[in-house]
Amino acid sequence: MAEQADHADRADRAGHADRAGHADHPAYPVGLRLHGRRVVVVGGGQVAQRRLPQLIATGAVITLISPSATPSVEAMADAGEIRWEHRRYQDGDLADTWYALIASSDTTANDAASAEAERTRTWCVRADDAEAATAWTPATGRSENVTVAVLTTTSQGRDPRHSAAIRDAIVEGLRDGTLAAPHHRTRAPGVALVGGGPGDPDLITVRGRRLLAEADVVIADRLGPRDLLDELPPHVEVIDAAKIPYGRFMAQEAINQALIEHAKAGKSVVRLKGGDPFVFGRGMEEAQALAAEGIPCTVVPGISSTISVPGAAGIPVTHRGVAHEFTVVSGHVAPEDPRSLVDWEAVARMRGTLVLLMAVDKIGAIAAALIAHGKDPATPVALVQEGTTAAQRRVDATLADVGERAVAEDVRPPAVIVIGDVVAVGPHSAPTTGQDRPGDQQ
Incomplete structure (x- = not known):
């Protein structure tokens, strides 16, 4: 026992000596595996609010000791992600603890908790005094x-x-x-259906951009963010899968076959699509074709032009007191066409916003159908061409004259058409009151 006490005393002296001159020694980086292990957080303020999500993600058993907490921290306790003891720190709270985060506004409590961590050999981070801590958060x-x-x-x-x-x-x-x-382990071949967003290359998701950078083959749509293709390394094969309205196009069957062939050749394939793969993008058809061949497929959602393009043109698809819903409809088939799956009579009765894609050449017929089914001819309409790109332009009209305006202004695809009172809402318009409660924000 005397030998153990002597050993502990020497360790204490060495520890104090090290702390006295630790400015000359680098910290040792290490990753803590805290799953199922006790972690104590002292203080429920902003520091805890920032650090707790990562601690929760590790699977640690977390106890928060604090008489108060921010609403976000309280919500974590209510959800059962942490256990909250509504009180101040007491000596002994760090018993059987693997890691402690001390982040209260009570300096005396912080010093006491830090001292207990030193005695119990618990790695401890001090938010208020990094030099007094035994660990730092990177x-x-x-x-x-x-x-x-x-x-x-x-x-x-x-x-x-x-x-x-x-x-x-x-x-x-x-x-x-x-x-x-570079990956030093063999990557499993497969296909990623990547939504490229509305056109601006900065609006692709970070995951989509990373997968694009790792691709061996990119099969790209005309509406995808074309500027990103210029950033690809020279060895990447780019296949043009453009579908130009009433012009040259690559058949969907040929696109499916190209995805399958390159994936089976062991290559990492990205199918780069405009907007989101599953919003009028035939993404599911491609996923089904790949599944039939046993080829792994990853879907990376994209920012849909149905929301982003109106937003870029200053049009909110919903607005408190103006529109409580928005409906997205493909306009590539005219209302009178027997192939149409749209109930235009029901659409005309809706009070919310109507967003049309692929409808430039059919907008006159669509407007006439909506008016015939009771839609007010004075309903505002906006046509936004090449949204989010340098070539973006907006043409305003009403339901009564939108067909003529589209022709007169030579509006061309790709264009998103917005129909509804939200078209008249903008930063400089008068605030709306409506019947919503004060807390109903959209």
């Missing part, structure tokens, strides 16, 4: 299955903002593919 970020953690080497000159900036640069590079990290 600036972390994630991209797919990679975690990036940036930590200042020593306590001298610690600059959390600089660490965060480095973290952000690395993560952004990994996500958008500008920071290439």
Whole structure:
């Protein structure tokens, strides 16, 4: 026993000596596996609110000790993600704890908890005094299955903002593919159906851009973000799958076969589509064709032009007191065409916003059908061509004259057509009151 006490005493002295001169020694980076292990958080304020989600994600058994908490932290407790003890810290709270985060506004309690962590050999982060802590939280970020953690080497000159900036640069590079990290394990071949967004290359999702950067073959639509193709390495094969209205096009069957053949050849294939793959994009047809051949398929949703293009033109598809719903309809088939699946009479009765895609050449017939079924001819209409791109333009009309206006202004596809009172709503329009309750925000 005397020998153990002597050993502990020497360890204490060594620990204190190290803390006295720890500015000269770098921190040792390590990843803590906290699943099923006890973690204590002291303080329920903004620091806890920021750090708790990552701790919860590890699967740790988390106890929060704090007399109060922010609404977000309280919601985590209500959801059962953490256990909240509504009180101040007491000596002994860190018993059997693997990791402690001390982040209260009570300096005395923080010092006491930090002292207990030192006695019990519990790794401890101090939000209020990093130099008194036994551990530091790195600036972390994630991209797919990679975690990036940036930590200042020593306590001298610690600059959390600089660490965060480095973290952000690395993560952004990994996500958008500008920071290439070659895979050293064989990747499973397959196809990713990637929604490229409405046209602006910055509006593709970070996951979509990363998969694009890793592709061997890209089968691209005309409406996809074309500027991104120029960033692809020279070895990437790009196949044009454009469907030009009343012009050249690649048949859907040929697109399906190209996806299958390249995937079976062991290549990583990206099917780059405009908007979202499943919004009039035939994405499910392609997924079904791949499934029939046993080829893995990943679907990456995209920002749909049905919402983003009106938004870019200053039109909200819903607005409090004006429209409580919006309906998206394909206009590639005229109302009188027997192939049409749209109940235009029901659509005309709706009070909300109507968004039409692929309807430029049919807008006159569609407007006439809506008016015939009772829609007010004075209903505002906006045609937004090449939305979110440098060539974007907006043409305003009414349901009564939109067919003529589209021809006179030479509106061409791709264009999104918005019908409804929201067209008249804008930053400079008078605020609406409506019948909604004050808390009903859309």
